[in-house]
Amino acid sequence: MKSDNHYEAAFDAYLRERGAAVVPVVEARRSYLDPGEVKSSDFIVVAPHDAKLVVDVKGRKFAGPTKCGKPRTTWQNWCEREDVESLVRWADRFGGGFRGVLAFVYDLALHVELPAGTPDQFVFRGRVYLLRGVAVTDYRAHMRTRSPRWGTVHMLTDDFRSLVKPISHFLAPARDVVECSADGAGRAES
Template sequence: MKADNHYEVAFDAFLRARGCAVVPVVESRRSYLDTSEVKSPDFLTLAPAGAKLVIDVKGRKFPGAGKGGTPRRSWQNWCELEDVESLARWSDRLGDGFQGVLAFVYDVALQFELPPCTPDVFAFRGHVFLFRGVPVGEYRRHMRTRSPRWRTVHLPSADFRRLVKPITHFLAPAGAKAEELLTGSTG
């Protein structure tokens, strides 16, 4: 986690507000798995209900800016190929139920209104954030090359809409419903 990255700081505050045990990973140096270098994740998280997550945060503005500064009203979901490969390696290596999640943290423009009752909206330090996630394995299966030169990948819009979930979905243990986690009900 980078203390000067407002997306990661807001995500950390969001997880802590939900009672998660959060280990922010310092990214100032590369990590190693076995003998090879690998990009570090941003967070290791243990949710109160037992979910174990290894998370890489991707911060995006919404709406974003297109060519010439015109607003782009698409939920950008691109990342570097290395992010996907490294996160998959970390979740495999940590084992014991750890799930790798690409967390898309959207800094939503204040003049943009989200529908009422939108889950995982978080006001923090004068910004409004929307937290969404995609399991790294699903992302990897459906990703497409965005830029070979920059080694970036993305999900086509239809795949992203189908795979993306509110981040609280991942805070519930496998098989539990996110609604149970939020309300405490089991039936």
């Protein structure tokens, strides 16, 4: 976890407010897994009902400006290919029911209004965030190359809409997890 990253700080506060045991990972140096280096995750989480997660947080603005200054009305879901591969490896290595989750923490612009009752809206330090996640195994199965030069990947809009869940979905006990819509993390996308 980077202490100056407001997305990660908001995610940490959200988890703690829900009673999760949280280990923020210091990213100052690479970690070693087996014989090679691997990118560190951002958090190791054990939720109150024993949900076990290895999480990498991706902070995004919504509706952030495009290059020409217009508001972006898509829920960005890109990340580095290395983020996905490392998260898969960490979850496998921890074993014991740990799941890798890519957490997309959206910093909502002041003019953005989501429907009342949208799950996992979180106010932190004067900002409103929407917390969403995708199981890394699902993300990996549907990811497409975004930029070969930068090593980034993303999911197509329809795939993202079908797989993204409120973060609370991943904190629930496995037997009680109910499929639920993204409520806000897909409707505004065009």
